[in-house]
Amino acid sequence: MTESRATAEAVVAALGARGLTLAVAESLTGGLVMGALTEVPGASVVFRGGPVVYATDTKASVLDVDPVLLEARGPVDPDVADAMARSVRRRWRADVGLATTGVAGPSRQSGKPVGEVYVGVADAAGTVVHRVDLAAAGDRSAIRREAVELALAAVLERLGLAGEVSVG
Amino acid sequence: MTESRATAEAVVAALGARGLTLAVAESLTGGLVMGALTEVPGASVVFRGGPVVYATDTKASVLDVDPVLLEARGPVDPDVADAMARSVRRRWRADVGLATTGVAGPSRQSGKPVGEVYVGVADAAGTVVHRVDLAAAGDRSAIRREAVELALAAVLERLGLAGEVSVG
Numbered sequence: 125m126t127e128s129r130a131t132a133e134a135v136v137a138a139l140g141a142r143g144l145t146l147a148v149a150e151s152l153t154g155g156l157v158m159g160a161l162t163e164v165p166g167a168s169v170v171f172r173g174g175p176v177v178y179a180t181d182t183k184a185s186v187l188d189v190d191p192v193l194l195e196a197r198g199p200v201d202p203d204v205a206d207a208m209a210r211s212v213r214r215r216w217r218a219d220v221g222l223a224t225t226g227v228a229g230p231s232r233q234s235g236k237p238v239g240e241v242y243v244g245v246a247d248a249a250g251t252v253v254h255r256v257d258l259a260a261a262g263d264r265s266a267i268r269r270e271a272v273e274l275a276l277a278a279v280l281e282r283l284g285l286a287g288e289v290s291v292g
Numbered sequence: 293m294t295e296s297r298a299t300a301e302a303v304v305a306a307l308g309a310r311g312l313t314l315a316v317a318e319s320l321t322g323g324l325v326m327g328a329l330t331e332v333p334g335a336s337v338v339f340r341g342g343p344v345v346y347a348t349d350t351k352a353s354v355l356d357v358d359p360v361l362l363e364a365r366g367p368v369d370p371d372v373a374d375a376m377a378r379s380v381r382r383r384w385r386a387d388v389g390l391a392t393t394g395v396a397g398p399s400r401q402s403g404k405p406v407g408e409v410y411v412g413v414a415d416a417a418g419t420v421v422h423r424v425d426l427a428a429a430g431d432r433s434a435i436r437r438e439a440v441e442l443a444l445a446a447v448l449e450r451l452g453l454a455g456e457v458s459v460g
Contacts, residue, residue: 148344154330155323158344162322165398165432173346173354176316176326182341182384216350230333264333 128160128269131276136161138283139170139220146279147216148174149187149208151199151225152241156272172218177208187211198234200225202242202253209244209251220282221246224275229264239267243275245282254278296328296437299444304329306451307338307388314447315384316342317355317376319367319393320409324440340386345376355379366402368393370410370421377412377419388450389414392443397432407435411443413450422446 139146148158148171155176161167175186180199183189188211189204197204205225213221226241227233239259245252254274261270307314316326316339323344329335343354348367351357356379357372365372373391381389394409395401407427413420422442429438 150323153327154335155318155326155344158323158346159321159327162324162344162346162396163433163436167322168346171346173344173350175343175354176323176330176341178326178330178336178339178341186341186343186384216354228330265331268331 128156128272128276129163131273131280132160133164134285135276135279136164136167136170138280138285140166142283144219144283145170145172145217146220146222147172147212147218149212149221149223150174150176151178151183151208151223152228153224153268153271153275154178156268157222157224157275160272160276172216174212174216183208187215198236200227200234200236200240200242202244202255205242205244205253206246206251209246209253213246219247220279222275222279224271226258226267226271228267228271241267241271241274243271243278245278247282252278252282296324296440296444297331299441299448300328301332302453303444303447304332304335304338306448306453308334310451312387312451313338313340313385314388314390315340315380315386317380317389317391318342318344319346319351319376319391320396321392321436321439321443322346324436325390325392325443328440328444340384342380342384351376355383366404368395368402368404368408368410370412370423373410373412373421374414374419377414377421381414387415388447390443390447392439394426394435394439396435396439409435409439409442411439411446413446415450420446420450
């Protein structure tokens with residue numbers, strides 16, 4: 125997780141400076157975004173927690189993603205990322221909600237290619253969803269690590285820091 | 293996460309061979325147990341997901357840990373680990389529930405010393421809670437990594453594999 129450490133520290137510091145809290149809903153990253161955030165001492169001041177909704181049905185049962193949407197388009201979809209981010213913000217009573225969904229590989233999933241990733245960031249003003257193609261990042265492990273970095277960067281961007289969410 | 297990779301692969305293989313599913317509730321490990329499990333290709337066959345209940349109040353609101361217990365003894369407690377494991381198994385509809393709670397440091401928490409860690413494993417037969425002292429493992433990061441390894445080993449032990457949960 126060392127490559128995400130600096131970004132995670134920046135997220136914790138930025139949220140702390142603004143008095144904001146964060147909750148996270150993870151699919152393809154499977155806990156690594158929250159793992160990176162909680163590596164930072166004092167993360168508990170800003171980080172509330174959140175669910176790893178790995179099985180598709182848990183996106184509906186644990187968060188409030190529409191089962192019809194999940195059935196029609198599958199879990200790797202911008203509207204699913206949007207719903208996950210909004211739901212985790214509300215259900216976990218945080219100021220900012222962050223969500224990841226995508227295909228880490230090694231195989232295609234629900235008709236979507238390896239490397240297709242969506243990151244959603246929700247706050248009181250609404251939700252921003254980033255679509256990124258991480259196929260060039262490498263294997264399953266590399267795609268997940270890059271998705272963690274992008275998810276953390278998306279929070280910084282939403283807070284008005286660190287220019288853009290770039291594709292690695 | 294490389295040190296946990298082999299253990300995570302063994303957990304996924306053992307659950308798969310038995311046709312069992314797993315859900316995980318994490319506190320001090322903050323997502324790293326689930327991050328290790330989902331690093332394994334094909335983990336979705338056995339791994340359903342689970343919550344990182346980092347803020348103490350989320351252990352009551354997202355799982356079913358008794359708020360009176362949390363208030364009286366704090367989140368680092370064997371009965372809290374027991375309740376977390378049972379609750380995540382039931383709420384996330386898995387055959388096996390795994391839970392971690394403890395003090396990663398750098399400071400004491402709720403009167404408990406750095407390195408005091410509880411791991412709970414719940415299945416249809418009941419719950420086993422392991423108490424381990426990881427103070428000698430090193431800093432916050434090392435304590436968390438060791439706790440991840442112990443949590444995964446506790447599942448293997450519960451499945452009748454891999455002798456014992458040893459303290460590193």
